[in-house]
Amino acid sequence: MERKLWIPQGAVPLGASPVGYNAETGSQITRHTLLVKAKDDFGKEHATRIIVLADKDTSDAHVEEMMCRAAESFKDQVREKYNKRPPTEQEKKDIGKALNEVRKHMRKRNESTTGKLYF
Secondary structure, eight states: OOOOOOOOTTEEEEEEEEEEEOTTTOOEEEEEEEEEEEEOTTSOEEEEEEEEEEETTSOHHHHHHHHHHHHHHHHHHHHHHTOSOOOOHHHHHHHHHHHHHHHHHHHHHHHSSSSOSOO
């Protein structure tokens, strides 16, 4: 029996497939798969696959709630994780210059016999 489930906004259903049987009840377990996409503050799109397992005893409302919670959790993670803007070209150049200075100083320090530059 195919379930008619509500899908969270922005999610694409990838289908449902049987994966096994519940050892306690003997009922068949079905895997419901969704593809969820979310954009960060800078317009880059991130995607993840959400998998929800349910047997025939699990209500449709509970399956829908699990899907919704997982989708919202992913969207919150995208908002929190990708809130920093990428560096500009000038900032990248400044970072590169600073790294080159550190490398140059490390080479000088390694060439000395004591590992120190200043006595």
